[in-house]
Amino acid sequence: xxxxxxxxxxxxxxxxxxxxxxxxxxxxxxxxxxxxxxxxxxxxxxxxxxxxxxxxxxxxxxxxxxxxxxxxxxxxxxxxxxxxxxxxxxxxxxxxxxxxxxxxxxxxxxxxxxxxxxxxxxxxxxxxxxxxxxxxxxxxxxxxxxxxxxxxxxxxxxxxxxxxxxxxxxxxxxxxxxxxxxxxxxxxxxxxxxxxxxxxxxxxxxxxxxxxxxxxxxxxxxxxxxxxxxxxxxxxxxxxxxxxxx
Amino acid sequence: xxxxxxxxxxxxxxxxxxxxxxxxxxxxxxxxxxxxxxxxxxxxxxxxxxxxxxxxxxxxxxxxxxxxxxxxxxxxxxxxxxxxxxxxxxxxxxxxxxxxxxxxxxxxxxxxxxxxxxxxxxxxxxxxxxxxxxxxxxxxxxxxxxxxxxxxxxxxxxxxxxxxxxxxxxxxxxxxxxxxxxxxxxxxxxxxxxxxxxxxxxxxxxxxxxxxxxxxxxxxxxxxxxxxxxxxxxxxxxxxxxxxxx
Numbered sequence: 052x053x054x055x056x057x058x059x060x061x062x063x064x065x066x067x068x069x070x071x072x073x074x075x076x077x078x079x080x081x082x083x084x085x086x087x088x089x090x091x092x093x094x095x096x097x098x099x100x101x102x103x104x105x106x107x108x109x110x111x112x113x114x115x116x117x118x119x120x121x122x123x124x125x126x127x128x129x130x131x132x133x134x135x136x137x138x139x140x141x142x143x144x145x146x147x148x149x150x151x152x153x154x155x156x157x158x159x160x161x162x163x164x165x166x167x168x169x170x171x172x173x174x175x176x177x178x179x180x181x182x183x184x185x186x187x188x189x190x191x192x193x194x195x196x197x198x199x200x201x202x203x204x205x206x207x208x209x210x211x212x213x214x215x216x217x218x219x220x221x222x223x224x225x226x227x228x229x230x231x232x233x234x235x236x237x238x239x240x241x242x243x244x245x246x247x248x249x250x251x252x253x254x255x256x257x258x259x260x261x262x263x264x265x266x267x268x269x270x271x272x273x274x275x276x277x278x279x280x281x282x283x284x285x286x287x288x289x290x291x292x293x294x295x296x297x
Numbered sequence: 298x299x300x301x302x303x304x305x306x307x308x309x310x311x312x313x314x315x316x317x318x319x320x321x322x323x324x325x326x327x328x329x330x331x332x333x334x335x336x337x338x339x340x341x342x343x344x345x346x347x348x349x350x351x352x353x354x355x356x357x358x359x360x361x362x363x364x365x366x367x368x369x370x371x372x373x374x375x376x377x378x379x380x381x382x383x384x385x386x387x388x389x390x391x392x393x394x395x396x397x398x399x400x401x402x403x404x405x406x407x408x409x410x411x412x413x414x415x416x417x418x419x420x421x422x423x424x425x426x427x428x429x430x431x432x433x434x435x436x437x438x439x440x441x442x443x444x445x446x447x448x449x450x451x452x453x454x455x456x457x458x459x460x461x462x463x464x465x466x467x468x469x470x471x472x473x474x475x476x477x478x479x480x481x482x483x484x485x486x487x488x489x490x491x492x493x494x495x496x497x498x499x500x501x502x503x504x505x506x507x508x509x510x511x512x513x514x515x516x517x518x519x520x521x522x523x524x525x526x527x528x529x530x531x532x533x534x535x536x537x538x539x540x541x542x543x
Contacts, residue, residue: 067338067339069327073323080314090314090315091313094341095341125477125478126498161478163481164477168478201503230411231370238373252372
């Protein structure tokens with residue numbers, strides 16, 4: 052079955068303390084959206100093994116697929132592998148495929164610390180392709196991704212290749228000089244008339260050309276188009292702006 | 298009592314679909330950190346009234362203070378005020394102070410839609426100051442903040458003024474040319490010897506001057522300094538880099 056409903060677990064004290072800006076959720080959200088998977092929940096928590104284990108267990112049970120970000124390096128605050136092992140009641144084991152790659156990379160400079168990165172929850176799948184030879188670890192429905200944004204982004208094509216194939220979302224927009232207060236009755240009408248279309252309304256504060264951007268999203272391209280057109284037709288003359296964005 | 302433990306609830310379909318980048322958590326995290334409040338949990342969920350109500354109830358019970366972001370405009374997808382009212386078993390009511398300000402701002406162009414923004418959970422406190430005359434709504438221990446980043450950021454001084462006064466965190470750093478695999482035994486030692494200090498380790502991938510940044514954080518400035526100095530002294534000669542960052 053193609054997964055439909057996803058959650059993300061973002062792990063790291065440095066994010067909760069504001070030392071580092073979280074950059075991975077946006078990249079993941081866009082990747083999932085492009086293959087028709089809805090990201091329903093994102094949770095950000097500290098590097099605490101028992102807490103991570105509990106949240107992974109709950110998210111894994113409630114969603115088709117879960118993506119974790121962070122905590123997979125070799126230092127004391129990297130507890131994600133152990134925590135996800137705990138969540139599934141297995142131990143963390145050295146994966147020969149990972150150890151071989153680490154030894155090939157570090158050669159005689161390899162340490163016990165480096166080898167910690169060869170560990171994965173027992174029974175994990177390792178996903179790799181020619182472009183990204185360092186495997187991605189997947190335990191049951193949980194993808195264990197690194198926190199470093201450059202490496203996290205490199206994993207997205209593997210997600211698309213493995214989980215893609217579901218119907219794509221269609222997204223259309225209308226830009227208007229009216230504010231949300233004035234738009235409300237028009238929006239209420241289009242929302243009620245087109246239940247299969249998700250309608251979004253986004254006020255812009257520092258945008259001279261328009262005051263509000265309306266978005267129309269859904270799997271059914273015809274329904275999305277109809278909702279957008281019917282809303283656009285309901286706008287008073289002269290209040291719709293032709294604009295290129297996205 | 299000064300609050301110590303905080304959670305944030307970030308609300309918005311547009312964030313989970315990747316249409317818009319989340320920008321408020323970093324701003325909130327830094328504000329809270331500067332006044333000694335630990336942000337322990339961030340949850341991002343869609344604009345669904347029953348779900349928001351349930352999460353607010355849980356977060357409010359488990360943390361000293363909760364900050365919500367988003368869903369406070371006048372359109373159909375803005376359900377945060379109603380949801381937080383539900384969470385506390387009260388109704389949403391028009392606050393005369395908010396209505397007066399809205400009428401003064403919009404004058405004869407005011408609509409029912411605009412006036413929806415005068416609603417707040419019954420029994421809310423309204424916080425304002427000379428610089429930020431539009432009040433911030435606080436229900437019990439839940440601060441109801443707007444999602445638009447420019448306005449969200451304007452609320453931070455009100456948080457600092459209202460909740461500040463707790464002891465400040467002290468944060469020190471060491472930069473080294475060693476990677477995490479080599480650092481691991483040194484880090485394990487400093488972590489074990491200085492339990493009151495939070496030690497973080499951050500590999501840099503595109504930084505020619507150093508490979509890893511180590512951070513030392515805590516309320517006790519002397520303990521933080523001791524941990525940092527003891528770690529720095531344990532580094533092999535020539536592997537510590539003097540650098541300005543943060």
